[in-house]
Amino acid sequence: MPLLLGQDPAAIEQAAQRLAHGGLVGLPTETVYGLAADAENASAVRGIFAAKGRPADHPLIVHVGPDAPRTAIDAFAREVPAFAERLIAAFWPGPLTLILPRRADVAAVAAGGQDSVGLRCPAHPVAQAVLSAAAAHGVRGLAAPSANRFGRVSPTTAAHVAEEFADLGESELLILDGGACPVGIESTIIDCTRGHPVLLRPGVLTAAQLEAAAGEPLRARDGAAPRASGTLESHYAPRAKVRLMDARQLRAAFEVLGQDTKHIALYTRSAIDAARGTPHRRMPDNAVAAAQELFAVLRELDATGVRLIWVETPPDGPEWDGVRDRLGRAAA
Numbered sequence: 001m002p003l004l005l006g007q008d009p010a011a012i013e014q015a016a017q018r019l020a021h022g023g024l025v026g027l028p029t030e031t032v033y034g035l036a037a038d039a040e041n042a043s044a045v046r047g048i049f050a051a052k053g054r055p056a057d058h059p060l061i062v063h064v065g066p067d068a069p070r071t072a073i074d075a076f077a078r079e080v081p082a083f084a085e086r087l088i089a090a091f092w093p094g095p096l097t098l099i100l101p102r103r104a105d106v107a108a109v110a111a112g113g114q115d116s117v118g119l120r121c122p123a124h125p126v127a128q129a130v131l132s133a134a135a136a137h138g139v140r141g142l143a144a145p146s147a148n149r150f151g152r153v154s155p156t157t158a159a160h161v162a163e164e165f166a167d168l169g170e171s172e173l174l175i176l177d178g179g180a181c182p183v184g185i186e187s188t189i190i191d192c193t194r195g196h197p198v199l200l201r202p203g204v205l206t207a208a209q210l211e212a213a214a215g216e217p218l219r220a221r222d223g224a225a226p227r228a229s230g231t232l233e234s235h236y237a238p239r240a241k242v243r244l245m246d247a248r249q250l251r252a253a254f255e256v257l258g259q260d261t262k263h264i265a266l267y268t269r270s271a272i273d274a275a276r277g278t279p280h281r282r283m284p285d286n287a288v289a290a291a292q293e294l295f296a297v298l299r300e301l302d303a304t305g306v307r308l309i310w311v312e313t314p315p316d317g318p319e320w321d322g323v324r325d326r327l328g329r330a331a332a
């Protein structure tokens with residue numbers, strides 16, 4: 001089992017030392033838990049790809065500390081367009097990742113061979129404390145994908161991370177427990193390498209908020225956009241098959257089953273009176289609350305051993321874009 005520690009200063013320092021020596025650390029961010037390594041240590045970063053089973057050409061996000069974000073940005077990015085500067089000013093630290101042109105000589109392995117680099121300054125106090133402590137040991141950035149096996153549901157608690165990497169020993173992975181992640185779905189990703197902002201992955205920030213800050217319309221990604229794990233059609237998948245249905249389809253499907261519901265779990269907005277012992281969770285009416293619990297609910301329903309998880313389609317509003325996106329991929 002991995003080594004599980006809390007968030008006291010001694011634990012933070014132990015994590016920072018591991019990172020400085022090329023080790024792996026599971027740590028909380030405000031979005032999801034990340035599996036972190038020194039972004040500029042190629043063998044440490046290869047350790048992330050190996051632990052996750054993630055293809056080496058899928059780039060990782062580099063996390064930078066809150067102390068001197070300008071220095072950190074300039075350490076990894078070749079140039080920062082004006083609209084990206086405005087996004088940074090508006091949303092950092094926070095759940096926003098910017099893809100920027102990469103300095104040719106840094107973090108090539110973390111960038112998965114792209115000539116760009118994804119940068120994010122997280123708002124979580126534990127992530128920030130680790131970044132600051134690691135910086136004192138000369139670590140300028142932490143490459144950290146979500147701390148789950150490739151294609152699986154992202155972790156929002158330290159226990160989820162320990163579950164995902166139960167086969168790693170205490171010397172191979174240290175996990176800092178900072179409680180449940182407050183945002184619950186991964187950061188919004190905006191590609192800033194094309195002269196205008198391109199949305200690669202929606203998160204909890206709405207398009208309207210992003211456009212207001214950027215001062216430019218947000219474009220949708222096209223075929224030329226770089227490959228991104230979180231943007232693969234099928235991702236975030238529990239073991240059980242996820243199916244998305246509206247309330248009417250759900251009721252009709254449930255009626256057809258009669259008593260034969262033992263292989264099904266439900267995550268619905270409306271009350272389903274036919275629950276009859278079926279594992280069932282109600283989706284909050286509020287998009288922020290739904291995002292916060294989404295991955296934990298999928299894991300919990302999956303753990304009941306059902307074959308199918310039927311999920312009611314979330315509402316249409318723009319504040320639901322991130323949740324709709326993750327459910328769509330979980331169901332693909």
Ligand code: TXA
Nearest residue numbers: 031034059060116117118145146186187226228229230
């Ligand atoms: O909220 C988050 O972003 C979390 C926490 C831990 O910070 N991290 C996260 O990492 O979700 P990951 O690796 O699971 O997803 C990062 C996404 C991937 O889809 C990756 O391909 C994309 O960012 N990405 C990173 N660098 C990129 C680049 N240079 N070009 C295009 N996509 C990039």
Ligand code: MG
Nearest residue numbers: 145146154230
């Ligand atoms: Mg991920």
